[in-house]
Amino acid sequence: MDRVNIGWSKDDMAKLVANDIPDGSYVNLGIGIPELVANYIPEGREIIIHTENGLLGVGPAPAPGEEDFDLINAGKKPITTIKGACFFHHADSFAMIRGGHLDFTVLGAYQVSQNGDLANWSTGSPNDIPAVGGAMDLVQGVKNVFVIMSHTTKNGTPKIVKKCTYPLTGVAVVSRIYTDLAIIDVTNKGLKVIKLAPGIDKDTLINKTEADLIL
Amino acid sequence: MINKIFLTPQEAVADIFDGATIMIGGFGEAGSPIELIHALIDQGAKDLTIISNNAGSGHVGLAALLEHKRVKKIICSYPKTSFSEVFPELYCSGLIEVELVPQGTLAERIRCGGAGIPAFYTPTSVGTSLAEGKELREIDGELYVLEYALKSDFSLVKAYQGDRYGNLIYYKTARNFGPIMCMAAKVTIVQVNKIVELGEIDPEAVVTPNIFVQRVVEVPNPLHEHVLVSQNKKYPWTE
Numbered sequence: 398m399d400r401v402n403i404g405w406s407k408d409d410m411a412k413l414v415a416n417d418i419p420d421g422s423y424v425n426l427g428i429g430i431p432e433l434v435a436n437y438i439p440e441g442r443e444i445i446i447h448t449e450n451g452l453l454g455v456g457p458a459p460a461p462g463e464e465d466f467d468l469i470n471a472g473k474k475p476i477t478t479i480k481g482a483c484f485f486h487h488a489d490s491f492a493m494i495r496g497g498h499l500d501f502t503v504l505g506a507y508q509v510s511q512n513g514d515l516a517n518w519s520t521g522s523p524n525d526i527p528a529v530g531g532a533m534d535l536v537q538g539v540k541n542v543f544v545i546m547s548h549t550t551k552n553g554t555p556k557i558v559k560k561c562t563y564p565l566t567g568v569a570v571v572s573r574i575y576t577d578l579a580i581i582d583v584t585n586k587g588l589k590v591i592k593l594a595p596g597i598d599k600d601t602l603i604n605k606t607e608a609d610l611i612l
Numbered sequence: 613m614i615n616k617i618f619l620t621p622q623e624a625v626a627d628i629f630d631g632a633t634i635m636i637g638g639f640g641e642a643g644s645p646i647e648l649i650h651a652l653i654d655q656g657a658k659d660l661t662i663i664s665n666n667a668g669s670g671h672v673g674l675a676a677l678l679e680h681k682r683v684k685k686i687i688c689s690y691p692k693t694s695f696s697e698v699f700p701e702l703y704c705s706g707l708i709e710v711e712l713v714p715q716g717t718l719a720e721r722i723r724c725g726g727a728g729i730p731a732f733y734t735p736t737s738v739g740t741s742l743a744e745g746k747e748l749r750e751i752d753g754e755l756y757v758l759e760y761a762l763k764s765d766f767s768l769v770k771a772y773q774g775d776r777y778g779n780l781i782y783y784k785t786a787r788n789f790g791p792i793m794c795m796a797a798k799v800t801i802v803q804v805n806k807i808v809e810l811g812e813i814d815p816e817a818v819v820t821p822n823i824f825v826q827r828v829v830e831v832p833n834p835l836h837e838h839v840l841v842s843q844n845k846k847y848p849w850t851e
Binding site for chain 2: 448449450451452465466467468469473478484485486487488490491494495514524526527528529530531532533534537538564565566567568
């Protein structure tokens, strides 16, 4: 019962991220929870969503039966296009990414360290099938890297750590972290908490975080 | 007269040799030239090095090529998809060599291969395990990793329309790696949904200029990988 109204849901987190993306932004959304952000772009804002497999102007999911499997996102799910959309090949797509033309990317994570290192592609386990996709390019090239993730693992292990133990995706690349418990900025002084979720106090947050926090 | 049109996928892939390096287009099933891959399975070439973003799903297309043990090495960015069964099994049994490349680096290595640029520096993967053993260079205070171009003996690509010169247009996000893989091959083999007359594709709208294409074969209604996977089909077809 004590879980009611404590912390943010996945949709709450997606809504918070969407609210922080200004009108006119070019945004790349990662696979999973980040995809939800597209559902919460506030009325009146024009945001152009990039998908690294070659489209600027991702629209809403197609109605059942209307799927076109040659029109998909990075997660290989069917999508639609908005008016004004354009297609391009992979080298151009990653020129947009690496060349600093995108304003935001929103990614999931296994771990974020207190200096903004990101680990989100491998757990380092020998049984893992190695797969990296576009994550390493996105974190190097996109101006603002937002991470959206649960604050801890399912068994309570902190995911915001002093130093990542999982293989890195990039060094000092994360700008802001949205978790179910707080919004935290990565600054050159350290991790600065800018908002606490409902029902979460400072001590709870500190207890669930391995890294040092500026509160 | 220039005529790059081949009548069947079988003819178009007939001279692919053992040990060849082959780029295969597609991002998942979008843009994957499934009929050309099936023709390659029938043709029998082996010890292949495949360059492709993914490693196929189910037991058709690229996954079937792997399953028939024709591939000794794959260079890719993301060999794990929801219905990929063949690759994980080969990988865990040590039966396939993998070179894992970040997706943007893979695209740029291919583009450079086609553009006569032997290598380039990129910020991608700096400070990660994928940069280990690679040359690093500081430029304007930032670190970059040296990456080498990729070229192929053959590229297998799916496009939407082509003409007998080899001009191509693509369909939606099935374009993905097609245009750059066309550039990076000694012999580029393209399956198109429709062959059109010269001039039918607006010169302003051509995506792949004909000089990058050697063979065009019409496959009017290409198979859909997700349909075959949902029906649990295996190539070669058993019934």
